[in-house]
Amino acid sequence: MTPAHPPGYAFRTLRALYRFVLVAVTFGLLLVEAASAYTPPPLLRTKLNLQPARACKNCHVDITEQWARSGHANADRGKNQLFGRMYFYSLKQTRGETLIACGPCHETTSFVNQDFEGLKEVSAEGVACAFCHAIDAPSDQGTPAVSLDVDHYSGTIRNPITTPSHLSKYSAFLKTSEYCGACHKYSNQHGVPISDTYGEWKNSTYAKRGVTCQDCHMPGVAGRNATDGPVRPRVANHAFSSAALAAARPNAATLKLRATRRGDSLRVYATVRNAGWGHSLPTGNDQNIALLRLRVKSAEGEILWENDPFAEWDVATFGLTLADELGQGPADTWNATQIVADRRIKAGQSAEVRFDAPAGAEKGPVTLEAQFLLRRARPETVRLYGLSAEYDAERVLAEATLSVP
């Protein structure tokens, strides 16, 4: 039995289809127009055929598997929900202008291959192998500002053994923080610095001591870079895993509590310290925020008081807040004309937060429980963009408890 359609169904569908085609065509034209204004990073050759990761897996097994789980592999609109929704909304709001303002760092190869329809497999691979290894030198133009040599895969092995699969080339640039900084530093069209992990690192003692992004984020042990290659002292890990990094540096963020009783209330000082991040904490764009949650509990375990970090942004939250030309915030990155507050904790520095918590009629001992947490999206972004629960999650960076007699 076939379900009966309500009357007028076919007509409505046709009309909807027509409207869809009209929108798609107009939008498509806008995108084509925006794309034609795009200057790709300088190339040494233009017959392009960047290969997908599948082509690397046979020989670079571990590296390919690590990369596939990383944020880099999942940076494009189809895989990163937050980026995808913001990108789409920004394209509508700016009539396609953000295609070239956002795309080249997040959907790297579609710009090099000029494949805006996403016909090639590699176009959905975000920050792809072939793009990162086509980079061989810095440049003073393009987004990201690098020069590309698509004939060779560049790396830091001085004398790579030859392979029939591709030409290899040594480039010292891949060892530098400037390489990562080509993407991990972004100012919008109004010149507002949206993210500057590179600059934060550059001003830290890590830069002065020569500790690069790769030293911390691409640790490695001895092994083979390729199945058919020799054993080398270090194979750089491509997972860029926060969890692994946090495990390797358990005290990279610390939290300490002090408290004194003042009559019916408690004065609490919580000190958070960026002890081991190679840049500010949080880093990156305005969606990344760190926050402090504090609870006062009675001897029986009853919660007497807890703070709301989002009630007062300038007390227990750390991050970047942007505003648009009307001074309204938090503004989306492409509308931002000013920074309202930059409360990121610089490398090696601390921030102290003071709370006055009511200890109530409670005369007995109380316990303070505090957590220093990290979020990937602001609460209002989760709501506005209807993001999935993982974006509302808060990851623990450090914890502390204190008993007050």
Ligand code: HEC
């Ligand atoms: C071609 C641009 C580009 C280059 C070059 C690049 N990145 Fe990234 N990186 C990105 C983008 C885009 C993201 C965001 C991915 C996402 O979360 O969707 C990202 C995310 C990250 C993350 C967070 C990963 C996660 O899973 O949350 C780390 C850490 C990182 N990059 C480190 C580095 C380091 C270190 C280098 C240099 C060796 C580097 N990146 C080079 C574009 C780049």
Ligand code: HEC
């Ligand atoms: C975000 C940019 C980025 C991406 C994406 C990336 N790599 Fe790398 N890769 C690097 C950097 C930087 C190094 C060098 C690290 C070092 O020596 O400290 C490296 C090292 C290597 C090496 C060893 C040679 C060397 O220079 O040490 C191989 C092989 C390699 N990558 C293959 C791949 C493959 C295959 C993929 C995809 C599955 C991939 N890479 C994705 C940046 C990247």
Ligand code: HEC
């Ligand atoms: C048929 C096997 C094979 C395939 C497929 C392959 N490679 Fe390689 N690759 C090698 C070998 C072998 C080396 C040399 C390793 C060494 O000397 O330690 C190498 C070296 C490299 C280097 C290091 C260059 C240098 O001088 O530091 C990079 C980067 C690289 N490959 C990237 C890729 C990427 C990206 C892909 C997929 C698009 C890929 N390779 C596919 C076998 C392969």
Ligand code: HEC
């Ligand atoms: C001294 C070591 C160190 C150096 C150097 C360093 N980082 Fe980090 N980075 C960290 C630590 C630790 C974290 C936090 C890991 C976690 O999430 O618990 C971090 C976090 C990040 C994040 C955010 C990941 C997330 O989960 O939100 C990005 C992006 C990043 N680093 C990029 C870079 C870039 C780019 C450079 C070079 C300009 C760099 N880092 C240099 C240690 C370092």
Ligand code: HEC
């Ligand atoms: C110069 C390179 C570059 C440009 C251009 C760029 N981004 Fe990014 N974007 C990054 C890097 C690197 C990260 C990861 C570190 C961070 O959080 O800043 C990132 C992260 C993000 C994230 C957070 C993803 C997550 O899951 O944590 C969003 C959302 C985002 N970008 C949106 C945009 C939008 C929208 C635009 C255009 C208006 C844009 N980006 C332009 C490099 C860039």
